[in-house]
Amino acid sequence: MPNIPNSSEISLTTVFNALGDPIRMKIAYCLASTGEKNCSTFEVGHISKSTLSHHIKVLREAGVIQPRIAGKQHFYSFRKEDLSIRFPGLMDLILNSAEVGIHKSSIQVINISDHN
Amino acid sequence: MPNIPNSSEISLTTVFNALGDPIRMKIAYCLASTGEKNCSTFEVGHISKSTLSHHIKVLREAGVIQPRIAGKQHFYSFRKEDLSIRFPGLMDLILNSAEVGIHKSSIQVINISDHN
DNA sequence: CAATCAGTTCGAAAAAAATCGAACATTGAA
DNA sequence: TTCAATGTTCGATTTTTTTCGAACTGATTG
Incomplete structure (x- = not known):
């Protein structure tokens, strides 16, 4: 299950696909900005732990994040070295988009006068 | 129908979501590298024309491409100015990934000895 | 005006992705 | 060894996305 692609196998389309989801973008941003973290x-x-596990898997298999298993804890980190060689600018793009959490599907229009 | 977001409304997650599909990545690469083009x-x-139309819509609504309607033809272009201000480096990322068309889901393993 | 061309929209079907709870590992602690 | 903690995997369900053909719209052409 440590099924992670090596640097040369990482595809931009697949990376974009992985990051094109608000939850996964949050995780990637979190790891890119603060370094290694435990997924809890x-x-x-x-979201349930199985859903989180799923999103982590998508990021891992796309080549965005890297696991390190220490005992019963799984630590993840952004694949900074590999990604900055293969796709220079990608990490900055993620870091500079402070819009993390803002995504078309997560925008809600609250209408105050709408009291049905 | 000219439902395109203005520059400040373009979300990176939504852009990544749009580009995280091999067909749409091809279209974006095509337009980013060669300028304005007719979608035909x-x-x-x-793919059918309705499917193509759908993918164009996703790219347009994400803010990746821009339409110009001239008579019965629709010309599209990559939103170079807006995107390079909002997400510097994104266009180069797309241009430098000559892997266009290569995506996890489009990789086929051809087994020569498999003659059933 | 009728026909054609270029493309969008609609409605339905199929495929893929997201989500959850339950069951399953695996590690570390009582 | 038994239990709890930290996840992953499985199976099912729901939701979203992709895809197509048919019908539609708007502009040009005969």
């Missing part, structure tokens, strides 16, 4: 500390909303 | 000239595989 990811600040995603209320 | 996109070199995507055999």
Whole structure:
């Protein structure tokens, strides 16, 4: 299950596909900005652990993040070295988009006068 | 129908979501590298015109491409100015990934000895 | 005006992705 | 060894996306 692609196998389309989801973008941003973290500390909303596990898998298989297993804890980190060689600018793009969490599907229009 | 977001409304996650599809990545690469084009000239595989229209819509609504309607023809272009201000480096990322068309889901393993 | 061309929209079907709870590992601790 | 903690995997369900053909729209052409 440590099924992670090597640097040369990482595809931009697949990386974009992985990052094109608000939860996964949050995780990637979190790891890119603060370094290695245990996945229980990811600040995603209320999702089940199996769902989180799934999103982590998508990021891992796309080549965005890297696991390090220490005992019963799994630490993840952004694949900074590999990605900055293969796709220079990608990490900055993620870091500079402070819009993390803002995605078309997560925008809600609250209409105050709408009281049905 | 000219439902295109203005520059400040373009979300990186939504852009990544749009580009995280091999057909749409092809279209974006095509436009980013060669400028304005009529959509009938996109070199995507055999897809119906309604499917192509759908993919164009996703790219347009994400803010990746821009339409210009001239008579009965629709010309599209990559939103170079807006995107390079909002997400510097994104266009180069797309241009430098000559892997266009290579995506996990489009890789086929041909086994020569498999003659059933 | 009728026909054609270029493309969008609609409706339905198929495929893919997201989500969850339950069951399953594996590690570390009592 | 038994239990709890930290995940992953499985199976099912729901939701979203992709895809197509048919019908539609708007502009040009005969």
